[in-house]
Amino acid sequence: MMSLRVGVIGTGAIGRDHIRRLTSVVAGVEIVAVADADPELARRVAGEAGARVLPGDRLIGEPDVDAVLVCSWGATHADYVLAAIAAGKPVFCEKPLATTPDAALAIVDAEARRGKRLVQVGYMRRYDDAYRALKRELDGGVIGAPLMMHCAHRNASVPAFYRPDDMITDTAVHEIDMLRWLFGAEIVAVRVLRPRTGGHTGDLPEPMLLVLELDGGVLADVEISVNARYGYDIRGEILGESGTAALGEPGVVAVRSAGRLAVPIAGDWRERFGPAYDAELRDWAGTVRAGQPPGGPSCWDGYAATSVSAAALSSLRTGERVVVSLGDQPELYRRE
Numbered sequence: 608m609m610s611l612r613v614g615v616i617g618t619g620a621i622g623r624d625h626i627r628r629l630t631s632v633v634a635g636v637e638i639v640a641v642a643d644a645d646p647e648l649a650r651r652v653a654g655e656a657g658a659r660v661l662p663g664d665r666l667i668g669e670p671d672v673d674a675v676l677v678c679s680w681g682a683t684h685a686d687y688v689l690a691a692i693a694a695g696k697p698v699f700c701e702k703p704l705a706t707t708p709d710a711a712l713a714i715v716d717a718e719a720r721r722g723k724r725l726v727q728v729g730y731m732r733r734y735d736d737a738y739r740a741l742k743r744e745l746d747g748g749v750i751g752a753p754l755m756m757h758c759a760h761r762n763a764s765v766p767a768f769y770r771p772d773d774m775i776t777d778t779a780v781h782e783i784d785m786l787r788w789l790f791g792a793e794i795v796a797v798r799v800l801r802p803r804t805g806g807h808t809g810d811l812p813e814p815m816l817l818v819l820e821l822d823g824g825v826l827a828d829v830e831i832s833v834n835a836r837y838g839y840d841i842r843g844e845i846l847g848e849s850g851t852a853a854l855g856e857p858g859v860v861a862v863r864s865a866g867r868l869a870v871p872i873a874g875d876w877r878e879r880f881g882p883a884y885d886a887e888l889r890d891w892a893g894t895v896r897a898g899q900p901p902g903g904p905s906c907w908d909g910y911a912a913t914s915v916s917a918a919a920l921s922s923l924r925t926g927e928r929v930v931v932s933l934g935d936q937p938e939l940y941r942r943e
């Protein structure tokens with residue numbers, strides 16, 4: 608079978624990591640073109656990948672680009688994804704799908720009008736072994752019907768350009784997607800709370816606590832801290848009617864020695880979720896090469912996550928509980 612020829616838009620941290628993954632981990636993919644707002648960076652990455660540099664909008668229309676990866680900044684995703692749908696090309700879009708519900712809904716409408724799923728969104732936790740094991744435990748029923756989930760999402764640090772809203776649109780958005788997937792239910796309301804300010808975190812409103820209400824009555828709380836310093840720490844524990852199930856860490860060994868229990872902590876998202884990114888892109892490339900619809904998060908999932916983010920942003924400003932309403936789900940996305 609011929610290799611899948613991919614064009615990559617955005618050659619920053621995750622763009623370069625995905626290019627490495629698509630060329631050295633996933634079989635049958637070739638990077639033929641790259642684009643970045645920073646031309647010097649694009650040239651360097653293109654040189655390393657043996658690809659050519661093009662402006663992002665042109666790259667999508669090139670006849671030898673079979674599929675597109677969008678890894679630029681969040682606010683720029685929607686236009687590229689719409690252009691890919693208009694060109695009839697499969698597109699993997701890093702999270703978030705869009706930064707406003709209207710922009711995300713325009714993508715849902717465009718794809719639904721085309722009548723064919725072309726978009727997969729990069730919510731990679733659905734491919735993580737530890738989250739999958741947690742979901743199996745929950746679905747297996749041993750802990751009984753779920754009541755609550757406690758989550759924490761702690762980054763060791765974030766880049767200098769990171770803004771207060773990013774704590775929701777760029778960080779908490781992972782838990783928002785994960786909760787919908789884990790419990791198979793929409794999030795219907797959200798409230799954002801903040802403790803006293805510790806004075807240790809600069810301009811960012813951290814830590815932050817999101818309280819999310821799921822359709823069916825499960826409650827989830829999510830702590831977001833983005834300068835935890837000690838490491839990249841992702842936690843989750845479900846309380847059910849007859850027990851609890853806690854998220855583990857894939858590949859982690861606990862060492863007991865000299866009177867101490869030592870467990871390594873990941874440094875960043877690359878380390879914690881490396882195998883999950885590998886699995887999501889292997890799955891995506893496999894479905895695209897086979898001419899099948901993508902099996903991962905759809906643009907309806909991307910729209911739902913962006914809508915909950917928008918409600919959380921509004922709650923961050925007012926302190927009020929904000930209701931989320933998604934409207935009707937097009938036939939194309941209905942769960943079986």
Ligand SMILES: NC(=O)c1ccc[n+]([C@@H]2O[C@H](COP(=O)([O-])OP(=O)(O)OC[C@H]3O[C@@H](n4cnc5c(N)ncnc54)[C@H](O)[C@@H]3O)[C@@H](O)[C@H]2O)c1
Binds near residue numbers: 642703
């Ligand atoms: N799934 C994950 O866990 C994960 C991890 C990291 C990043 N991300 C997502 O990937 C995206 C990129 O994040 P990053 O950490 O690589 O950021 P980054 O700043 O390292 O890279 C982004 C790149 O996009 C380029 N860019 C900006 N606007 C552009 C445009 N209009 N056209 C082309 N290029 C443009 C920038 O010049 C930069 O090189 C974000 O949406 C982020 O949320 C997801």
Ligand SMILES: O[C@H]1[C@H](O)[C@@H](O)[C@H](O)[C@@H](O)[C@H]1O
Binds near residue numbers: 762765777778
């Ligand atoms: O873009 C990154 C990435 O999505 C990570 O998975 C998340 O932990 C960070 O908070 C976010 O800034």
